[in-house]
Amino acid sequence: MYLDANQPLELQTYLINKGWISPDETLLSLTKPGEGNMNYTLRVQTNARSLIVKQARPYVEKYPTIAAPVERAVIEGQFYQRVGCNPILTGAMPQLLGADIDESLLVLEDLGESSDFTHLYQGSTNGPNHTLSLDELRQLVAFISLLHNQFRVAQPDPAFANQAMRTLNAEHIFNYPFLADNGFDLDTVQAGLQALAMPCKQDDALKKAIATLAEQYTSNNRAEFYSLLHGDYYPGSWLHTKAGTRIIDPEFCFYGPPEFDLGVMLAHLHMARQPMAVLEQVLHLYDRPDGFNDTLLHQFTGVEIMRRLIGLAQLPLSLSLAEKKVLLAKAAQLIHTA
Ligand SMILES: Nc1ncnc2c1ncn2[C@@H]1O[C@H](COP(=O)(O)OP(=O)(O)OP(=O)(O)O)[C@@H](O)[C@H]1O
Ligand SMILES: [Mg+2]
Known part of the structure; x- marks a missing residue:
């Protein structure tokens, strides 16, 4: 699945299938949460919550001609898991809510407009x-x-x-x-x-x-x-x-x-x-x-x-x-x- 701000239904189905949102949850808006170069990142507002979804593609998002390794998403997810045992470090970062290795995609707690x-x-x-x-x-x-x-x-x-x-x-x-x-x-x-x-x-x-x-x-x-x-x-x-x-x-x-x-x-x-x-x-x-x-x-x-x-x-x-x-x-x- 290619994350796409113009395809909310596809993302909604995907998040439900993964169990990351409930089957009766609806996506209300998909917006860009802030500036980034490397990845495709969206703020996903549902009728129940707000999430950050971040996907690594095989190139630098801002410069698609520059190749970039997709494993970066998995590695980022692993970082959150590794430091998970330390409450001070985890408290200083968003919570990792889901990771999909096949899609090089992470779901993170939304730290809010920032x-x-x-x-x-x-x-x-x-x-x-x-x-x-x-x-x-x-x-x-x-x-x-x-x-x-x-x-x-x-x-x-x-x-x-x-x-x-x-x-x-x-x-x-x-x-x-x-x-x-x-x-x-x-x-x-x-x-x-x-x-x-x-x-x-x-x-x-x-x-x-x-x-x-x-x-x-x-x-x-x-x-x-x-x-x-x-x-x-x-x-x-x-x-x-x-x-x-x-x-x-x-x-x-x-x-x-x-x-x-x-x-x-x-x-x-x-x-x-x-x-x-x-x-x-x-x-x-x-x-x-x-x-x-x-x-x-x-x-x-x-x-x-x-x-x-x-x-x-x-x-x-x-x-x-x-x-x-x-x-x-x-x-x-x-x-x-x-
Ligand atoms: N968990 C979060 N909660 C709120 N906002 C977030 C969160 N994660 C990312 N953002 C917003 O999205 C922007 C881009 O996110 P991030 O830096 O993770 O992406 P990136 O593509 O890796 O960026 P870069 O190219 O700078 O490395 C951040 O600067 C921030 O404004
Ligand atoms: Mg980055």
Whole structure:
């Protein structure tokens, strides 16, 4: 079944057959719950409740020419099941109400009309951005802190290898942004950005350090311990809801270096112009698992800043070219001096 907002009856029959809604329930509306690139996601309003239905197709929903592994839905479902034993983690996420492996489809609790945290990137040029509150910071850091410490193993679980998604992500984090001739004209994002990016693309020592990082991300070959990672821990995966801050979308999860999740989070706080006190607070609140490597943390932070500024996965940033220059230099420093 291909999920389709224009085919409510088909979906109604499907949900009834699966036992996820009752036989006398009627679908009243199918709407888009929010912005997303990868999957086809609908808010399903019935006469009795509201549900989120999310389907992974063999391509990126927003860019159908880019292939993407459908197993991501199953993996996302497995994440909810794996953390199910921890009430704090499950309380911070929507409940998993159903998973259909054959259709690569998940049914999730609807957290209600909400917005994600991508507004953090906005602010007038050189003007103040919204600053994360201590309460928000506590919730966001507690989530990965708990996840990394409670789900920590000597051997990664092969069921969570999520290799195809990692390969896809690795291409866009560690490789594509650093190709001098990748066909993506950064001046279409912001005039002058292409020239700003060139030093990163031509720095062989930097590219060598990034290749080592890529290996640590994709093949888990360095560590003695691995933590379950969210895998995409940035403001697009954090929701403001009436009940508080919630975390969604663990489709890039895997057992790997915890430095990756924290590094990604810090990188986005840099790009969202959060005050240094906020970044320091994150480091203070995070409970480092034994063996946590600050060098690796700095390097993952640096590469995430770079790839978001000069790669394909652009963000709705409000940074001037001069600010991007400063951030790129900072990112290079984090990678090199790490
Ligand atoms: N359980 C939920 N309750 C309420 N809203 C939700 C829920 N799940 C998703 N949404 C809304 O739908 C949007 C898209 O969901 P999600 O991020 O899971 O999809 P995606 O296709 O994986 O997105 P991306 O391409 O950003 O990874 C979210 O930003 C949010 O606004
Ligand atoms: Mg996603």
